[in-house]
Amino acid sequence: MSSSNVILLYDIPGNVAGKAWSPNTWKTRYALNYKGLPYKTIWVEYPDIAQVCKEIGATPTSTKEDGSPYFTLPAIYDPSTNTALSESARIARYLDKTYPGTPVLIPPETDAFHAAFQEALQRLVLQNISPLMLPPTCLQLNPPSYVYFRETRERMYGKKLEEFTPVGPIRDEHWQKVQDGYSRMSSWLTADGKDKLFFMGDKICYADISIAGWTVWMKLVLGPDSAEWAAIKAWDGGRWSRFMEHFEKYEFVDE
Amino acid sequence: MSSSNVILLYDIPGNVAGKAWSPNTWKTRYALNYKGLPYKTIWVEYPDIAQVCKEIGATPTSTKEDGSPYFTLPAIYDPSTNTALSESARIARYLDKTYPGTPVLIPPETDAFHAAFQEALQRLVLQNISPLMLPPTCLQLNPPSYVYFRETRERMYGKKLEEFTPVGPIRDEHWQKVQDGYSRMSSWLTADGKDKLFFMGDKICYADISIAGWTVWMKLVLGPDSAEWAAIKAWDGGRWSRFMEHFEKYEFVDE
Structure with a gap:
């Protein structure tokens, strides 16, 4: 789709199949594909993210240690409302509000729950997954992003990428903790004695899309044929394999 | 209410007004009061909890370090279905299922979200609130519970109650972390730009009752006239004061 009136999705290219690898931008891509909203991907290398966000008017998502603004992707620009936005949950709320005829990502009565879920997910999974996934993620980036990513992540962790998780x-231990985190999420999905695949039951919501974003990162960067991905698919009686199968129809990249 | 057919709620007595002080049993009491279900409180001192649970057939809620079963309150016995149950969230699900004509605590589409919320609450608030609240809680217990509580909590923390948070x-620092946890919950309630008092908007659900249970513990044990409670009421622009006002009508003890 290349109509001039479609949403622009700003994403970071890599060398995985389809180029898109970032867990956070995948959340927005899944959201757009799930809603059936046409969009066009604009590829941005890491060193250019801040400049591109400033140009379209997307606000920084946090502040760096030195106090300067920190710009991140995903960001979107929607020409139909002349709106630029960053941060995947904010984008999800915007899409729900702006396109009410499409499947809802965050039903209003679950909004606070979605925020609480993000907190639990952050603490359970993300802090253990990052040291495992950042090194192979770096290796599949294009040269300008590779240099930028290595420098910033090595400064953040105070060691070489190769020393993150030899x-x-x-x-x-890190893998065990990631697996434990997924098991914990599995226990949430069965807390009422029912075996739900998605948070709200049969229908996908943004919590599911968040998990799918982090999971597809592992699938694409470790490789769908890797031993590690095969192990993940077997966790929790194959729950996450079944879960990700449902996302395959939303796992495409509109360029 | 003392009809022979009402639900029995097993609770631990203390010397606060109304006797009931425990955050976990308050969750079940709020749930029963909110649903308008008649019940009778059975007061159980700490050393008797395991025996009473075994007698009514309520299962242990976890396992002690030595591998033996750990029985906790709240527990209920419902003569109308001949059911004994422990653990406040399980009881909430049971009440929703058994009494469908009453206000719902955990709408099924929020069940997994409620479980994720509990995880986030645990990590944000409870681990900081306990060292602050266990010493004054112990002081208001009756002698048999006082001795039991002091011994078990001091063993758990490896120090005297007086050394927990002098x-x-x-x-x-502990108080600051508890306050930060409440502020984080406040941010969840305003994530969509609306200023919701309760998780699902206008109606109380079990997540709200959980927060109210922990908060009423502070109010009752620190004292509604204490400087600490006055400070808590001012957190987040008075949000939690307004929040707890809504729970006052459910803050009674049926004996």
Whole structure:
């Protein structure tokens, strides 16, 4: 789709199939594909993200340690409302409000629950997944992003990417914690004695899309044929394999 | 109410007004009062909890470090279905299912969200509130519970109750973290730009009751006239004061 009136989705290219690898931009891509909203992907290398966000008018999502604004993707520009927005949950709320005829991502009565869920997800999964996933993520970036990503992440962690999770007990422990986090989420989905695939039951909501975003990152960057992805698919009796199968129809990249 | 056919709620007595002080049993009491279900409170001192649970057939809620079963309150016995149950969230689900004509605590489409919320609440608030609240809680217990509570909590923390949070910087830091946790919950309630008092908007659900249970613990044990409670009421622009006002009509003890 390349109509001049479609939403522009700003994303970071990599060398995985389809180019799109970022968990956070996948959340917005899944959201757009799930809603059936046409869009066009604009590829932005890491060193250009701040400039591009400023140009379209997308606000920074946080502040760096030195106090300067921190711009991140995903961002969208929607020509039909002349709106630029960053941060995947804000974008989801905007899409729900602006396109009421499309499937709802965050039903209003679940909005506070969605925010609480993000907090729980952050603490359970993300802090363990990042040290495992940042090194292979860096390796599949294009040269300008590779240099930027390596420098910023190594400064953040105070060590070389190769030292984040070398093969051995520390790496194994991180994987165990990620697996434990997914098991905990599995326990939420069965807390009432029913075996729900999605948070609200049969229908996908933004909590599911968030999990799918983090999970597709592992699938694409580790590789769908990797031993690690095969292990993940077997976690919790194959729950996450079944879960991700449902997202396959939304796993495409409109350029 | 003392009809022979009402639900029995097993609770731990203290010397606060109304006797009921426990955050977890308050969750079930709020739930019963909110649903308008008649019940009778059975007061159980700490050393007797395991025996009473075994007698009515309420299962342990976890396992002690030595591998033996750990029985906790709240527990209920419902003569109309001959059911004994422990653990406040399980009881809430049971009440929703068994009494469908009453206000719903956990709407099915929010069940997984409620479980995720509990995880976030646990990590944000409870781990900081306990070291502050256990010492004054112990002081208002009756002698048999006082001895039991002091022994078990001191073993758990490896220090005397008086050393948990002595007046000074460590205590201040704990209070700051509890306040930060409440502020974080406040941010969830305003994430969509609306200023919701309750998780689902206007109607109380079990997430709200959980927060109210922990909050009423502070109010009753620190004292409604204490400087600490006055400070809590001012957090987040008075949000939690307004929040707890709505729970006052459910804050009674049927004996």
